[in-house]
Amino acid sequence: MGSLDLDKESQQQPTSSEDIIAEAQRRIQMQPQREIPLGKRIWVRNLTFAALWFSQHWVAVFNTIVGLFVGGALLAPILMYFGATGAGQLLHDFYSPHCHQYPFRSWFLFGPQASYRLTEPLSIVEMNKLSSFVGNADVGYKTALCQRDIAIYSTMVFTGIAYGLLRRKYTIPPLSIWAYIVFGILPMLIDGGSQWISYVIWTIAPELISRPFETYPLLRTLTGALFGFGCTALAYPYMNEYFEDMHQTLKQKLAQYDYSGDNNYDTTF
Numbered sequence: 001m002g003s004l005d006l007d008k009e010s011q012q013q014p015t016s017s018e019d020i021i022a023e024a025q026r027r028i029q030m031q032p033q034r035e036i037p038l039g040k041r042i043w044v045r046n047l048t049f050a051a052l053w054f055s056q057h058w059v060a061v062f063n064t065i066v067g068l069f070v071g072g073a074l075l076a077p078i079l080m081y082f083g084a085t086g087a088g089q090l091l092h093d094f095y096s097p098h099c100h101q102y103p104f105r106s107w108f109l110f111g112p113q114a115s116y117r118l119t120e121p122l123s124i125v126e127m128n129k130l131s132s133f134v135g136n137a138d139v140g141y142k143t144a145l146c147q148r149d150i151a152i153y154s155t156m157v158f159t160g161i162a163y164g165l166l167r168r169k170y171t172i173p174p175l176s177i178w179a180y181i182v183f184g185i186l187p188m189l190i191d192g193g194s195q196w197i198s199y200v201i202w203t204i205a206p207e208l209i210s211r212p213f214e215t216y217p218l219l220r221t222l223t224g225a226l227f228g229f230g231c232t233a234l235a236y237p238y239m240n241e242y243f244e245d246m247h248q249t250l251k252q253k254l255a256q257y258d259y260s261g262d263n264n265y266d267t268t269f
Contacts, residue, residue, distance in 0.1 A: 048250060055247040058239065059164035063157055070145070070153035077109040077141030080134060088141070092134055095144040101131045103142050105220065107150060111140015114217075115147070121202065121211040147217050148192070151224030152231075159232040167240060174237035175230060184230025188223040191215050 054061065072091055079088035095101065104118045116139065122130070135141035143150060166172060175184075198212040 048254060052247065052250045052254070055243045055250060058243050059160060059167070059236070063160040063164065066153055066160065067157045070150060070157065073143050073145035073150060073153075074109075076144040077135065080141040081110045089134065092142075092144045096131070099145045099149050100128075101142070101144065102127055102146065103130055103133050103135070104214070105146045105148070105217075107143045107147055107217075108135055108140035109143065111135070111138070113140070118214055123203065124199065146220070148188070148220040148224035151221040152228040155225040155228030156232050159229050160236065163232065163236050172237050172240075174235075175233035177234070180230040180234045184227045184234075188227045191219050191223045 073095055076088045076091035076095075079085070079091065092101070104116055107114055108116065133142065145153070163172060192215070194213055195215055198209060202209050202212040
């Protein structure tokens with residue numbers, strides 16, 4: 001008798017993947033529905049609408065974040081110039097983990113020159129000590145990010161704005177990986193890497209070179225701008241595809257869910 005019951009039970013068990021999925025769906029439908037509290041329904045609704053809004057305006061959000069980041073670096077010397085040295089120093093301290101802040105590789109505002117090159121080579125230790133110099137009334141006040149970083153983030157903002165405008169009318173393909181490497185990474189790698197390699201050689205074997213190589217503000221700006229453009233041109237089209245899918249999915253979910261209060265039960269959301 002027991003063996004017959006066992007055989008009968010084994011025959012009722014799903015044998016294929018389709019049967020297993022169908023059985024799982026049947027058991028889910030048989031489960032009693034849970035009543036959702038009104039407060040939770042409102043919270044889910046608001047969170048869903050916030051995600052829906054972000055999926056449609058993510059470019060503007062990203063442009064604002066990057067714009068504020070680079071804007072803060074430019075605000076630091078302005079505050080210093082108008083006497084708000086405490087606030088300016090706070091901004092310099094905030095950006096210090098993100099940039100070396102060498103004055104000879106940074107822009108200066110409100111001074112006789114926009115930049116200053118090294119007249120004599122310095123050791124790495126001496127260079128790091130100079131990072132804390134924020135400027136003065138005689139030479140101007142230093143931006144909180146270096147020339148290359150200013151170019152990177154500024155270009156990301158301008159490219160992001162252009163992308164946000166153009167994507168409304170055109171489907172913009174992402175920049176190819178090889179183009180990003182050749183035109184975005186390599187120029188900056190060569191320009192910045194040659195500096196550090198020359199400093200290493202000068203430090204270890206100063207008889208080989210009389211002084212390490214220091215690149216020029218224009219090259220730092222150009223290579224930084226190419227890198228910033230490449231990052232945006234590569235990433236934003238892929239992100240746009242993701243957020244478009246997210247937007248459509250959320251719209252479908254909202255269409256399925258009754259927020260009027262008549263539906264008090266849990267649904268797949």
